[in-house]
Amino acid sequence: MLEIPTALRWMYIDLNSYFASVEQQLQPHLRNRPVAVVPTSGTDSTCAIAASYEAKAFGVKTGTMIYEARRLCPGLLIVPARHDKYVDFHHRIMTEIDRHIPLEKVCSIDEVACRLIGPEQDKGNAIALAQRIKQSIADNVGLYLKSSIGIAPNRFLAKVAGNLQKPNGLTVLEAHELPDRLLHLSLRDLPGIGRRMEQRLRDVGITSLQNFWNLDPKHVRRIWHSVEGERFWYALRGVEVAEPSETQRHTVGHSHVLSPRMRPRHKARMVARRLTVKAVTRMRRLGFYASFYNLYVRFECREEPSRWQKHIKLPYAQNNYCFLKALNGLWDDMSQVENSTHIKQISVALYGLVHEDDRMPDMFAALGDPVAREQKKHNRLSIAMDLINKKYGLDTIVTGALPCPMSRYTGSKIAFTRIPEKAEFHE
Ligand SMILES: [Mg+2]
Incomplete structure (x- = not known):
C-alpha cells in the first residue's frame, strides 16, 4: 500500500511572462499593454518568445508568429529581446528569494525550486513565506515582476500547483486533494508529458488524467519503455522520488x-x-x-x-x-x-x-x-x-x-x- 505523503516539502516559484514583464518593468510605456518580445526586430516573420498577460488575453502566446499576433491583437507592441537584462534581473530575483529561503534548484532563468524544512512545512507558514517572497520581489526588484508560486509535497507537484493559477498565483496542493484538483488538466499540462508521450498514451487508450491516474505503475513503466514512467507515476502522487538529475x-x-x-x-x-x-x-x-x-x-x-x-x-x-x-x-x-x-x-x-x-x-x-x-x-x-x-x-x-x-x-x-x-x- 502506498503511503500518502502529507508534508509540504517544496515550493516552486515561476515568474509570469518573464521577458515581457522585465520589459514592462524597464519601460513604463509598455505597462498594462499587450507586449510581445521577439528575438530580432524589424521583421514580422519571427515569433514571439514571450507575451505579456495583456497580449495573452488576445490569444498571443510564446511561439505565435508576429504577423499572426498583429492580426489577433492590433495594438500589440513588439519589443526586441535584451537577454543581458533578463540575466541581470534573474540574478536580482534569485538573490531576493535567497534572502527568504535557500535556492535548492534553479530550473531556468525564471523558475526556481526550494525545499521547505521544519516549520516552513506548516501550510500557513508556507503561504506566509510565499507572500513575503512576492512582496520582497515587488519592493526590491520591481512591481511588474509577478510570479506564480506552488507549494506541494514534492517538486513535481509544486510546479504543477504553480501552473494552476496564473498570473500572480499562490497555490497549495496537498496529496489528499489528488487527483481531483488536477482532473481538469490535459495530460500535456503535466511537465514531462510532451507531444510524443501524449501520442504513446493515446495509442494505448489513455486520453485523460483520470485514465492515467487509474493505471498501475508497472503499466506506466511499460508505456514509457523506462523506469522513468514508474517514477512519474509516483511523482504525480506526491512521493519524493530521487531524481537522476540530482546526481x-x-x-x-x-x-x-x-x-x-x-x-x-x-x-x-x-x-x-x-x-x-x-x-x-x-x-x-x-x-x-x-x-x-x-x-x-x-x-x-x-x-x-x-x-x-x-x-x-x-x-x-x-x-x-x-x-x-x-x-x-x-x-x-x-x-x-x-x-x-x-x-x-x-x-x-x-x-x-x-x-x-x-x-x-x-x-x-x-x-x-x-x-x-x-x-x-x-x-x-x-x-x-x-x-x-x-x-x-x-x-x-x-x-x-x-x-x-x-x-x-x-x-x-x-x-x-x-x-x-x-x-x-x-x-
Ligand atoms: Mg515563467
Whole structure:
C-alpha cells in the first residue's frame, strides 16, 4: 500500500511572462499593454518568445508568429529581446528569494525550486513565506515582476500547483486533494508529458488524467519503455522520488547584493571570497568536483546597470584554494577593464560538475606528481576546515584575505589566521 505523503516539502516559484514583464518593468510605456518580445526586430516573420498577460488575453502566446499576433491583437507592441537584462534581473530575483529561503534548484532563468524544512512545512507558514517572497520581489526588484508560486509535497507537484493559477498565483496542493484538483488538466499540462508521450498514451487508450491516474505503475513503466514512467507515476502522487538529475547537478552557486558599506572594491572582494568558499564548501558536501568557475559582478551605477562576467576552466577541483586562486585571477582581469569603484552584486558559480563516485582515480596523485600532491593536501585542509566550522560554528576558521596572488604561497604558509566578525559578511 502506498503511503500518502502529507508534508509540504517544496515550493516552486515561476515568474509570469518573464521577458515581457522585465520589459514592462524597464519601460513604463509598455505597462498594462499587450507586449510581445521577439528575438530580432524589424521583421514580422519571427515569433514571439514571450507575451505579456495583456497580449495573452488576445490569444498571443510564446511561439505565435508576429504577423499572426498583429492580426489577433492590433495594438500589440513588439519589443526586441535584451537577454543581458533578463540575466541581470534573474540574478536580482534569485538573490531576493535567497534572502527568504535557500535556492535548492534553479530550473531556468525564471523558475526556481526550494525545499521547505521544519516549520516552513506548516501550510500557513508556507503561504506566509510565499507572500513575503512576492512582496520582497515587488519592493526590491520591481512591481511588474509577478510570479506564480506552488507549494506541494514534492517538486513535481509544486510546479504543477504553480501552473494552476496564473498570473500572480499562490497555490497549495496537498496529496489528499489528488487527483481531483488536477482532473481538469490535459495530460500535456503535466511537465514531462510532451507531444510524443501524449501520442504513446493515446495509442494505448489513455486520453485523460483520470485514465492515467487509474493505471498501475508497472503499466506506466511499460508505456514509457523506462523506469522513468514508474517514477512519474509516483511523482504525480506526491512521493519524493530521487531524481537522476540530482546526481547530475549542473551548478552550485551563490549570489549576494552588497550593503552600501561593503560596496567599495576592496571590501566587495572579501564578499566574493566568502561566496566562493561558501559555494565550494557546499559542493564538497554534495560530493562534487567542478571544472569551471564563473564570476559575475554588477557595478553600482546611477543609470544603466553595468556588469562584468567571465569564467575560467580548471582541473577538476573541490578545495577552497583552487577556487580562491581562480577568483584572484578573474578579479585582476576585471580590474583591468572596469573602473567603477563600487560593486553592487556578486555571483559565483561552479559548474562542469562531476560526482566523486564517477571520477577517474587520479593517476597523477598515484604517481606522486607534486602538483597533484599539493591538490590533495589542499583537499584535506579544506575538509578539516569544514569539520571545524561544523563543530564550532560558521566562520570559526576562514581563509585569510591574502593581498598577494595566491600562486605565490606554498602549502606550509597558508594563512587562515583570524576569526572575523560575522557582521563583516552579514549586513
Ligand atoms: Mg515563467
